[in-house]
Amino acid sequence: MSYSINRQPLLRGISDSEFEDDIETEIEEPSISKQDEEPFIKPHEPTDRFQFAYLVFYLLGVTTLIPWCFFMTADEYWMYKFREIRNDSGNHNYTLADQLGNKTDLQASFMSYLSVCGAIPNTLFLIINAFISDKISLELRMIGSQGVVLIIFLVTTAFVKADTDHWQSLFLIITLSSVALMNMISAIFGGGLLGISGRFPPRYITAMSGGQALGGILAALADIFCLWLGASPVVSALLYFVIGDAILFFSLVSYIFLQKTDFFKYYTHVKTRHSSREQNYTVNGDVTFSHEHKFSYLRIAKRIWKYGLSLFLVFFVTMSVCPAVTVLVESKNRGHGHAWNDIYFVPVVTYLLFSCGDYAGRLISGIFLWPKGKPWLVMYMCILRVAFVPAFLYCNAQPRHNLPVYIDSDLFYIFMTIIFALTNGYLCNMIFILVPTVVDPQEREVASAMMGGFLGLGISFGSAVSLGLVKVL
Structure with a gap:
């Protein structure tokens, strides 16, 4: 709590602005009402019908x-x-077999x-x-x-x-x-x-x-x-x-x-x-109120950069291997005449299972949110996901010319895909939820839009890296 004492001579003239400054630094007590700080009748909060x-x-x-x-x-x-x-037939009867050829x-x-x-x-x-x-x-x-x-x-x-x-x-x-x-x-x-x-x-x-x-x-x-x-x-x-x-x-x-x-x-x-109208700022220990709020992109960036870097890491890691590398991972029993191994393995595991795991992770974070208020811990969790990159490289991705295959089990690859997808969805949605809590209400739209920039950078850099990872196989 801070007090403001007028130390000026009693008969000294004061301007209106100085008078307003003194009022703004008066003691704030719950029993003292503040005129014009909030409406007498608050707007009714409607329901989502x-x-x-x-x-x-x-x-x-x-x-x-x-x-x-x-x-x-x-x-x-x-x-x-x-x-x-x-030129002879126009090749209008194009089939999947043609696609798998040259x-x-x-x-x-x-x-x-x-x-x-x-x-x-x-x-x-x-x-x-x-x-x-x-x-x-x-x-x-x-x-x-x-x-x-x-x-x-x-x-x-x-x-x-x-x-x-x-x-x-x-x-x-x-x-x-x-x-x-x-x-x-x-x-x-x-x-x-x-x-x-x-x-x-x-x-x-x-x-x-x-x-x-x-x-x-x-x-x-x-x-x-x-x-x-x-x-x-x-x-x-x-x-x-x-x-x-x-x-x-x-x-x-x-x-x-x-x-x-x-x-x-x-x-x-x-x-x-x-x-x-409820924004307040602390200047030299005194609390002052401002009726107008001016955006400062630098101030917003300072508040959200840890979450922004975390979101960048999430999508950078995901796009580095998915779908460029994961779409190349084949079933161990491919070529044995079974539809699951030859036709449905990639679309089900690479696309459907990943999307379902990603969806489940986002739902879980909406119910159970941890950690709260610890952006550094969130960042460390995102960094740990980098381990998925070499793990997927050593799966049964074909064709390959340089790296050996260490993970050829279909079940282990499916389990790894589920964890990969769950963490992607959980961390992504958790960051989106936490960002608005570290900025002022008027800054939430700008802060969330800035997070979109971090997301896009993660996708772009991850996609670029994926082209090189495919060559490494």
């Missing part, structure tokens, strides 16, 4: 990964589009092109979003970005039935340009979603984060279903992109309705303005 906002946050989380998941999962479709065209230059390089065109623009705009989040309206960032992504997805869907056999290079340029543009816009949307979720209670952050993992599960299930159905590459791609179009459309409509609810307005507007 029918859990509508919670479900929409789930859907918005799914939407953030729809562009990436559905483009990556349609691998057989891209191999069909960039196949070798034979690949053309476009086929072999397409996934690398896709990764680069996706990761770099996404990371760049996640960082930019942290600095423009308070300069561009929330409605424009959220509704506008979803609308543009939906349009790009509709154009991509239209190209599925188009005959691009005689202009593959032009189709490649169009596709990669669409991917780059879509990832730029998705970064603005994802960064905005992170900022919004930071204003809401932790369970809504968990819903958003869980929705991201659910997007991976949906893509993996669609892939497995098409393998079981035996659908052609064109039919599979059409199914993928139509599902993506539907999810994006419902996500856009749901958000439009969500922003009109009192519950949403309370946490994004009313509560933020109310909290701005």
